[in-house]
Amino acid sequence: MKLKRYLTLTRAGIIESLQFRLSAFIMVLGNLLYLIVVYFLWRSIYDSAGTDAVGGMTFTDTLIYLVLATALFGFMEMYAVWEIGRSIQSGQIVLDLLKPIPYRRYLFWSYSGSFVTQFCFTFLPTFLVVALVTHGAIHFGLNLLFFVVSVVLAVSINYSIDFLVGTICLYTESIWGINIMKQVIVLLLSGATIPLAFFPAALRQVVNCLPFASIYNAPLTLLLEPRPEPRMVLETLGMQLLWAVVMNILSKGFWRISLRQITVNGG
Amino acid sequence: MTPIIEIKHITKEFRVLNRREGLRGSLQDLFSRNYKIVRAVDDISMEIGQGEIVGYLGPNGAGKSTTIKMMTGVLEPTSGEILVAGSVPYRSRTKNAGQIGVVFGQRSQLWWALPLIESFRLLKDIYCIPDAAYQEMLDFYRSLMDIEPLLHKPVRQMSLGQRTLSDILAAFLHDPKIVFLDEPTIGLDVAMKARIRTLIHALNREKHTTVILTTHDMGDVDALCRRIVIIDKGRMLYDNDITHLRGFFGAYRTLKVRMDGDLAAQAAVIRKELPDCSVTADEEWISVLVNEEQARVLDVLALLQKTHDIRDMQLQEISTEEVIKKIYEEGVQ
Amino acid sequence: MEHRSLRFYLRIYGRILAQDLKSKMSYRADFIISTIGMLFTNIAGFISFWILFGSFPSIGGWRYEEILFLYGFSLVSLTPVQCLFDNNWNLRSSVYSGDFIKYCFRPINLFFYYQSEVFDIKGLGQLAFGIGTLCYAWGKLGIAVTVLSVLRTIIFLCTASLIMVALQNAAAATCFWIQNSFYVLDFVTRFKDYARYPVTIFSPVFRFLFTFVMPIAFIAYYPSLVILRPDEVPLLSWLSPLFGIVFFYLSYRFWMFGAMRYSGTGS
Numbered sequence: 001m002k003l004k005r006y007l008t009l010t011r012a013g014i015i016e017s018l019q020f021r022l023s024a025f026i027m028v029l030g031n032l033l034y035l036i037v038v039y040f041l042w043r044s045i046y047d048s049a050g051t052d053a054v055g056g057m058t059f060t061d062t063l064i065y066l067v068l069a070t071a072l073f074g075f076m077e078m079y080a081v082w083e084i085g086r087s088i089q090s091g092q093i094v095l096d097l098l099k100p101i102p103y104r105r106y107l108f109w110s111y112s113g114s115f116v117t118q119f120c121f122t123f124l125p126t127f128l129v130v131a132l133v134t135h136g137a138i139h140f141g142l143n144l145l146f147f148v149v150s151v152v153l154a155v156s157i158n159y160s161i162d163f164l165v166g167t168i169c170l171y172t173e174s175i176w177g178i179n180i181m182k183q184v185i186v187l188l189l190s191g192a193t194i195p196l197a198f199f200p201a202a203l204r205q206v207v208n209c210l211p212f213a214s215i216y217n218a219p220l221t222l223l224l225e226p227r228p229e230p231r232m233v234l235e236t237l238g239m240q241l242l243w244a245v246v247m248n249i250l251s252k253g254f255w256r257i258s259l260r261q262i263t264v265n266g267g
Numbered sequence: 268m269t270p271i272i273e274i275k276h277i278t279k280e281f282r283v284l285n286r287r288e289g290l291r292g293s294l295q296d297l298f299s300r301n302y303k304i305v306r307a308v309d310d311i312s313m314e315i316g317q318g319e320i321v322g323y324l325g326p327n328g329a330g331k332s333t334t335i336k337m338m339t340g341v342l343e344p345t346s347g348e349i350l351v352a353g354s355v356p357y358r359s360r361t362k363n364a365g366q367i368g369v370v371f372g373q374r375s376q377l378w379w380a381l382p383l384i385e386s387f388r389l390l391k392d393i394y395c396i397p398d399a400a401y402q403e404m405l406d407f408y409r410s411l412m413d414i415e416p417l418l419h420k421p422v423r424q425m426s427l428g429q430r431t432l433s434d435i436l437a438a439f440l441h442d443p444k445i446v447f448l449d450e451p452t453i454g455l456d457v458a459m460k461a462r463i464r465t466l467i468h469a470l471n472r473e474k475h476t477t478v479i480l481t482t483h484d485m486g487d488v489d490a491l492c493r494r495i496v497i498i499d500k501g502r503m504l505y506d507n508d509i510t511h512l513r514g515f516f517g518a519y520r521t522l523k524v525r526m527d528g529d530l531a532a533q534a535a536v537i538r539k540e541l542p543d544c545s546v547t548a549d550e551e552w553i554s555v556l557v558n559e560e561q562a563r564v565l566d567v568l569a570l571l572q573k574t575h576d577i578r579d580m581q582l583q584e585i586s587t588e589e590v591i592k593k594i595y596e597e598g599v600q
Numbered sequence: 601m602e603h604r605s606l607r608f609y610l611r612i613y614g615r616i617l618a619q620d621l622k623s624k625m626s627y628r629a630d631f632i633i634s635t636i637g638m639l640f641t642n643i644a645g646f647i648s649f650w651i652l653f654g655s656f657p658s659i660g661g662w663r664y665e666e667i668l669f670l671y672g673f674s675l676v677s678l679t680p681v682q683c684l685f686d687n688n689w690n691l692r693s694s695v696y697s698g699d700f701i702k703y704c705f706r707p708i709n710l711f712f713y714y715q716s717e718v719f720d721i722k723g724l725g726q727l728a729f730g731i732g733t734l735c736y737a738w739g740k741l742g743i744a745v746t747v748l749s750v751l752r753t754i755i756f757l758c759t760a761s762l763i764m765v766a767l768q769n770a771a772a773a774t775c776f777w778i779q780n781s782f783y784v785l786d787f788v789t790r791f792k793d794y795a796r797y798p799v800t801i802f803s804p805v806f807r808f809l810f811t812f813v814m815p816i817a818f819i820a821y822y823p824s825l826v827i828l829r830p831d832e833v834p835l836l837s838w839l840s841p842l843f844g845i846v847f848f849y850l851s852y853r854f855w856m857f858g859a860m861r862y863s864g865t866g867s
Contacts, residue, residue, distance in 0.1 A: 030786070036806060041797055043801070044659055044660035045659050047660070177634035178637070179637075194652065388615070389616060392615060393612060
């Protein structure tokens with residue numbers, strides 16, 4: 001695998017996303033607004049509760065968790081299901097398959113450019129602001145390293161899930177329906193909308209057996225833990241690695257089988 | 268007769284963003300942008316009478332669709348005046364829309380999912396076509412071609428040719444005064460092109476509809492238009508009869524002859540015999556371009572027959588395509 | 601400009617709708633999947649509240665049932681924007697590709713003609729879910745069912761709908777000026793998620809902002825106060841129908857202004 005040709009895709013993606021300065025501004029504004037809503041919502045929720053910590057999380061913990069979850073979402077969501085679905089419906093997929101790069105990899109690297117811009121323009125500023133505002137709530141130590149490793153794994157799992165779901169579009173025309181189901185399930189069960197700590201115990205056990213928790217809950221938990229126990233770190237990262245491998249195999253396999261079916265049936 | 272379309276000195280300018288190149292350029296664009304003014308249409312005037320078919324020609328980006336958008340009322344000219352059927356199109360767009368029909372070769376304006384007959388019924392309501400006139404029009408269509416297979420087919424299932432036919436029928440349905448056809452035969456096969464030309468011709472003759480046709484296919488022009496207008500870079504190059512156009516570059520015809528032996532060598536001989544004509548040779552033919560103001564083609568042929576053993580001959584008129592190409596490249600002096 | 605009667609437009613809309621539904625039925629799978637997807641989002645919202653109220657007693661003095669009422673109210677009031685104005689989502693791509701020009705050549709109102717092209721039936725699933733939630737909350741809260749209260753509910757649901765439609769029209773119309781207006785539309789669409797919460801949880805500055813600058817509070821909060829807490833209805837609630845009409849009219853003018861100014865990219 002020659003890295004250079006993939007980096008070309010990255011560069012093109014950066015240029016493309018810089019074209020739209022207004023949309024970048026609006027995205028920042030949208031996230032800001034969301035953060036305000038989240039802040040006041042949870043402020044009043046905690047006020048009503050009357051206690052400092054609920055489910056092991058203080059107000060500050062919850063806030064950091066949700067804010068960073070949003071920032072992570074901004075840069076992990078790549079609308080791959082849409083891309084694959086559209087490509088299939090328009091017939092463009094035939095051309096994409098003819099490219100000298102495997103489609104799965106091609107799509108990922110086309111997005112990598114917006115990863116970089118999103119990371120620099122959304123995630124990093126958000127992270128710094130949160131760190132400053134909550135002064136000291138985020139521990140700067142080894143946990144940052146674990147976080148980064150965990151995010152990389154999370155991106156991989158998320159992409160595999162996206163690609164898996166996108167493949168379904170080979171069988172149905174309903175891209176919107178497929179995509180919204182995926183999004184809802186991922187956001188709710190990964191703990192992106194409500195931290196998993198607040199889930200009822202039974203539900204939490206079910207969720208822990210699914211891959212979604214590895215996308216948002218795992219990296220954020222690692223980040224918020226100032227002095228993580230080695231066992232907990234290993235368990236979390238191990239679980240993520242396991243899911244990354246499993247989902248990768250599943251999505252590749254499903255794609256291959258589906259594609260064979262398409263070529264046999266002639267699309 | 269008063270013209271149906273009157274255009275006086277219209278000009279249209281656009282403001283276009285200048286994008287910089289490369290990664291650094293995009294970063295610069297993020298913070299400062301510079302615009303330039305582009306004049307898409309530059310001082311164009313013409314008058315078009317009721318019932319004319321006018322070929323509106325020009326290379327890509329010449330300003331054709333900008334002019335048409337101004338005539339349909341979608342765009343307001345930067346300066347100048349337009350009158351379409353007595354009113355100013357951009358000021359009374361809806362009223363103007365009731366008197367015109369528009370067809371774009373590549374994009375259908377019909378309801379994608381509906382069978383054609385349902386689209387027709389909707390259009391009947393939208394254009395407030397009286398029942399009698401609607402029936403009469405459908406009967407007229409039936410007399411022109413077999414429309415039954417089209418009527419009950421959803422537009423999205425049609426072939427490109429069927430879709431274009433349907434779009435043209437839909438554009439004429441409310442018996443408009445003017446129909447704008449933008450590349451109606453693009454991407455179609457020869458037989459379908461011929462059908463579409465026949466249809467347009469019949470509709471124009473029977474309904475006396477003015478047709479403004481933009482196209483890159485000179486076959487369309489030859490089959491349909493008596494008058495052509497050529498623009499390039501927003502400026503009017505030519506507006507006159509199509510027969511007049513041919514005489515524009517002198518009365519050239521090409522005489523092609525075939526003979527045995529080495530053609531290139533014989534062409535060299537002929538070149539000496541006919542110093543006023545340009546002579547070229549390919550694998551099969553020797554071509555002699557004759558200017559009829561200087562020599563008659565028959566005389567040239569007679570001359571050649573005396574000295575060469577001619578096996579076969581062809582006479583070619585200079586085609587509209589070649590003339591237009593010449594005008595695009597060299598302009599009109 | 602020729603003005604045609606309302607009856608003329610209603611008849612045409614009826615025609616288009618009937619034809620559209622007929623042809624949609626040939627895509628049954630898409631319809632079913634989309635409806636399920638829609639229900640998924642609604643149920644996820646429901647579950648979030650359920651999880652939240654499992655750990656916390658109330659949000660800023662608002663009980664579970666009251667919040668559910670707001671939620672149901674917002675879902676029902678979103679139905680028109682979902683069903684009737686969904687073509688706004690396609691506006692950007694049709695402007696971008698130049699296809700939008702075809703709508704300009706008909707002798708009827710451009711806005712009407714454009715919106716009439718799509719009727720999104722999956723919104724009906726959301727409507728059913730919303731009505732269910734509303735009725736459930738209504739029953740639990742023990743609000744009397746009188747002609748007056750039902751009438752009020754209907755009037756204020758219409759108000760909320762108008763405001764949401766207005767916001768979306770305005771957001772969609774930005775594509776006549778900026779290229780990547782998807783983000784604007786997405787930004788405004790996210791408003792509906794914030795509309796579920798009572799505006800009282802915010803600080804005065806943001807309460808003002810959400811009332812007058814981005815009128816989110818009118819989507820559910822102010823209108824539903826009339827039914828939920830009839831003793832403490834502020835003047836703004838009574839005025840909201842007026843605001844709805846004004847906002848809608850302004851957004852319509854803005855949309856039309858953009859469409860007229862639109863000079864057609866490409867051919």
